[in-house]
Amino acid sequence: MAGEHGLFIYGIVPSDVEPTSDAEGVGSPPGEVTAIRHGELAALVSEVGLEEPLGRPADLSAYERLLDGTAEVAPVLPVRFGTVVTGEDAVEDLLDAHHDRFADALDEFEDRVQYTVHGRFDEQEFIGELLAGNRDAAALADQVRGRPEAESREQRIRLGEMISQAVELRREAENRDLIDAVGGHVVADAARAPSHELDAVHVAFLVANDDEEEFVRAVEEFAEQRRDLIRTRLIGPLAPYDFVSAHQLAE
Template identity: 30%
Template structure:
């Protein structure tokens, strides 16, 4: 290891003697390898510090193309690891100075990692998003009313439209809460993440639920059936997964 490289950490799992796939590539196209220590195994790769050092990383994180490519590579490695054994993913662009620092981490946070791995074993993360229509047609002027000026008529329509929109929003939020509570009763753990902006979700509708659910593998079909049973005309539900348990591996690592 030279001073112009760092060690990028993807995930930690129990050391079960499983080999790392020879052709698994991570961020910056670098080969992924393992570091075994204290009964745990860290999945890492060597990365150039001219991209992943502290100062270059600040600039790189402002490049959306670079960030997207890095996130996809990170996710690909985590999914590969989690597909063969319970794994604790770490945050994107977590970089250490070298292998000794990784071993120190496995020593210092051993019990924390063991707890997380026990929590996610035999379980997977599923995502459920709920969308509501963003527009409501304003009600027509009641029959029999006296015609009003164009300006007054516009204000009335605008006021009615805002009121209808607000009521629709309240109903959608209430329905989303019911959906979340129902799904959370099946999952062993759940999280409500912040709703995504339309630019991220790629949809024009309101996102009123962005939920993550840690579900026992033995209940995955029950969970999917419950999602289907909650579908209705008022909200559109989107089920995604299974995912590596990003939302339920709450370890805050320092770079």
């Protein structure tokens, strides 16, 4: 029956981009990825059942794998995960309505990729450093040490609040230091919300291909200087997820 299937849109690319023959989309079984072209643009899509639930970890991985792989060879505008339209006409209408805006955005991302730096404080190291430098926190720690939780509840709450505030302040400082450390090698940066209460840094960077080596070296130096306190990961190259909000489609 017509209407049982729709098209999942992954991203917008230049019209000359061709999906690889082994590209797999979302769904079970994975859909074949194709390109629908209009003018200077193309949309990467695959067929999905309209009743099929999307959002499994495997679906998100397929979405990111396709976009990140595309970003390594061509500019791409990621479309918000889960965007499904009824058919090719709807895709072509979308490309037509926003053609010039999408084309300009693709020009901005030519030869540029995203990297994300994510670091987390080592809990014991951070608390040890805090207690060594904060008399009030150290005093509270002494008051709760070895005492039943019920008897030291108030002190534990106060100590927890002090630790949380210290983490937040240090996170802001570390994010600023990271941005300063790599600032000469990036086009743009976007601080990301912490994903864990002990997050130390979480920033996305848009990096020109010619600057990737210097950028990676600067991140490695930043991480090395903090290796005992912060466990740092460099994730990328990625599609420019954090830099396309003005161009995303699904509202």
